Amino acid sequence: MTESKTIAIAGGGIGGLSAALALGIHDIPTHVYEQAEAFKEAGAGIGLGPNAMRVLNRWGLGQELREVGCAPDYLLARNARDARILGRLPMGQAFIEKYGASYLTIHRSDLHTILQQAVKKQSKTQFYLKHRLESVNLLAEGLDLKFKDSLEQHQAQVLVGADGLNSLVRSSIFSTDKPRSSGHCAYRALITLRDLPKGVDQDFIGIWMGSRLHVVHYPVRGGNYLNLVVLIESHEQQAQAGWDLVPSADKINADLKFALQACCNELQELIRRVEDWRCWCLFDRDPLQHASQMAQGRVALLGDAAHPMLPYLAQGAGMAIEDAACLAQHWQQSTLPAAQRLLNYANARWQRVSRVQQRARRNGSIYHAQGVMRMARDAALKLGGSQLMDMPWLYAG
Ligand SMILES: Cc1cc2nc3c(=O)[nH]c(=O)nc-3n(C[C@H](O)[C@H](O)[C@H](O)COP(=O)(O)OP(=O)(O)OC[C@H]3O[C@@H](n4cnc5c(N)ncnc54)[C@H](O)[C@@H]3O)c2cc1C
Known part of the structure; x- marks a missing residue:
């Protein structure tokens, strides 16, 4: 003892x-x-x-x-359907000056x-x-x-x-x-630098907001990999939180690809580069x-x-x-x-x-907004831009 x-x-x-x-x-x-x-x-x-x-x-x-x-230079928010830029938040040096540390x-x-x-x-x-x-x-x-x-x-x-x-x-x-099961799933993958489509550089965090889904990507491991996460509202029953080791091809088609079908070409192109998906059912309290x-x-x-x-x-x-x-x-x-x-x-x-x-x-709910709410979100981001995306109450707290 x-x-x-x-x-x-x-x-x-x-x-x-x-x-x-x-x-x-x-x-x-x-x-x-x-x-x-x-x-x-x-x-x-x-x-x-x-x-x-x-x-x-x-x-x-x-x-x-x-x-x-x-330490990405900026966060870029885009519309997942038409790739329109919705807002840009400078991070890098701007965060060091404002918050005393970078975003990593x-x-x-x-x-x-x-x-x-x-x-x-x-x-x-x-x-x-x-x-x-x-x-x-x-x-x-x-x-x-x-x-x-x-x-x-x-x-x-x-x-x-x-x-x-x-x-x-x-x-x-x-x-x-x-x-509580949220009904949302996170599909994630790592893409090596050499497999990235042209034009996707590695110095920013990308967030694509769609309807009932959003996609986030950012560099890891010194910029040698892009970490990609697709967050969707699944229509499958979720029993347990955790990594679903390898989702089956059927699940990927029914769940992930189905959710992404209305997304823009840039995003589809990125998704096509993924070889191995992992899936996580999201729970909270x-x-x-x-x-x-x-x-x-x-x-x-x-x-x-x-x-x-x-x-x-x-x-x-x-x-x-x-x-x-x-x-x-x-x-x-x-x-x-x-x-x-x-x-x-x-x-x-x-x-x-x-x-x-x-x-x-x-x-x-903002990232996954549909219909009028989605239009209001996009308009607010276009107007409020970096101010809406920054969170001094959180980052300085
Ligand atoms: C898709 C996704 C993306 C995320 N992205 C981010 C992000 O970008 N930034 C961020 O800050 N957070 C993020 N998070 C959240 C973050 O991953 C978790 O909040 C964090 O890992 C919690 O750490 P923890 O140590 O509290 O719990 P856990 O990581 O769950 O660790 C718990 C540990 O306890 C052990 N354990 C469990 N039960 C027992 C037991 N009975 N006896 C002994 N050991 C036990 C487990 O094996 C485990 O090692 C994300 C989460 C998800 C799902």
């Missing part, structure tokens, strides 16, 4: 590793329990807003991240590897792979943790649930409600309504375990990184009881993440 003064973190994703790193910076030791046999990140690209990048820069990871990521696009596994190496370098964290947390028992002075197919019993002073959308920590301590949804007694939630959101603001990982920094900051107040420190963390976080969850849902 391990000693009971540790902070246990369930989950070694971007959120769990960020928490271990942030606490380690303050010399606070942690135990990270990850169900997988090895650390890995599914999926492809991810966008990190300047809000998340400022935190990562403070943790000393900026240089390494920029070496494997890309990066392969998720590159981000995960850099976080992992940074945590290992600190030597403050003990990793337990193949440890799927199965039950949590609250004791007078701490917690008892049990794991699947194991007789081991670990004790901890507090537990941080960073165990994702279907969090066991959440369902054991907070609430057993299920995540209702926006948080109070701090007790993020911390109760000696247990706190972080990242998707606390506030899963639709990816339409590209902030799920960003919010997990901000959570981690905030948790470490409040945990340092060592004169306060443990439960109070966790509650202070939750109080500091829940309103901001709730707003991001709400805005992510709202963005989904």
